[in-house]
Amino acid sequence: MKNKYPTKYEIYQALTEMTSASFVKSFAQKRGLFVMNAKQTEIANEITKLFLEESDIEEIRLEAYQQSITHSLSGFVISSTETDFSVKDIYNRIFENSSFKEGITLNALQRVGESEVFKGTYKYNKNRPGRIQLLQGEENEFDFFISEVSDNVWKVEIDSTKSTDLKEIKELFELNTNRDVHFSVIDARLLTTEKSVQFFDGLNSFGENENWKLKQIKHIAIKKASSGDDENISVKDGDLEGINHALIEGHNLRENNFITSAVTQGFQFNAMTYEFENLKEPKLLEIKAEFKGRPKVFEVTIVKFSEIVGSPGVLKEITLNPKNSIMYRSSFWNFAREIFDKVKNSKSSEK
Template identity: 35%
Template sequence: MEKEQGHCDFFMFENKKGEWQVEVDCTRSADGKEVQKLFSQFVDKETIRISSLNIDTLSDKQTVGFFDTLIDYGITDDWRFEDVIALTFRRGRESKDEEENVDDDSTQEIKNATILSGIRQAILEGGGLREDAFVKQFEENGCIFTAMTFEFSHKTIPEVIHIRAEFKGSPKVFEVSIVDSFETKGPDAKREVSSLPLKKNLEIRSAFWNQARRIFAEVVSEKNDS
């Protein structure tokens, strides 16, 4: 019996001369890391630099600030932030020895409607995540803010998506995925589950990831200047 091998798709875009972006359509959490390893085997390390958005580059407070700013920037001007569907905390950061043996019990995903409603209200009122009492409590307890699932609605077409922004894997690298999509119908805007075409799915994820990349670079720059 032949040994089974996994596979994943990745796409390359030239952002500008000398800079290429590689997007991995992951089926496993390790896919992005494997593609990065693949490229590192073939590129000339003296002339080419491979970079990713790694949570270890940010302090705990900067991570919260990163997600806060990501909400403000959104996807593009065509999309409106509506709600926080879920958020994920992790108890502390892994050491190098622990990275390959991450315990799921150390990660907690919050979907409680009351808690999320308070966070949503803080965001819409301009206070941001850090002003929410629940987020403050988790920060004080030494938890790391690692992921959020947002709801965005399109401003001109009847479309709603749930998009997850997450530092994932070992090491924790930033990823974007669309976990749900809906079409709104009728005067009551009733939602029906829909399926985004692959090209549109990729375009939305790419736009959101690039917003994150710009924010990440700004946060890191501020950190280095301080």
């Protein structure tokens, strides 16, 4: 059966919400469409004016589908001046009173083991990339975890495949709380170019109290802070090699000549992929930290988890079970939250 040709709206939605800016730019250029200094949305709009072959639609569909199956962890903190403030109680009232929009389905919170962490599931209807058609109406679902940080301070962590899922559940709480409630997100807009480097530099020390040590940085993505273009620029291998060599010698990112030059030119650091090695067990953890979406909110993805087996040691990639995957991503996100707060509130030397 031949697939129905997608509408302009479906193509636009797939290109702007389900694929990266670099893919959209490359896709356009391969078809002779060059739009200088344009945003992802502007290029996508121009692409919808083209007549796309079935193979073109298939390329967009595959990219969008691949982007949709990777789980990332993001989250936010909710605090209040109210006495006995409880996000768990607020959610329970939302659930019991059905205080949410049509098309949304919530479930009752479940305690995770014997901990004070409570898990919920959020379902909503939305167009997503399909295996056959470009877009198909589909029920999207993600898990979230609610826990208390301190008196009147709570956090919500989201395990999802779409960056926009954070916005979905954050709006749910915003619509059901008063003005005394404050929402805090790890947001790239709150960091200057210099502080974006300090933030990613601080993530190097993740897991030091749990026998993890940084082995190398495998990827860095930067973008011009003043540019409206969403596209990231990957740091070249030669510069990356120099950065890793400096880190081995005990220097931080801010002391590297390439990094210093990039900051001076106004480049914001958007993403970094780290490889950590365990000092007690033969394990390697490759994890990506990235500001993604609109607005750019921080999320954590596991790229690869490996073990060294046999003699001589052979590196073998391991598929983590969902529980351990969430554990590592949650641990990294919570560490990042602490680093972000320190960096955001520190004095900057930028003028």
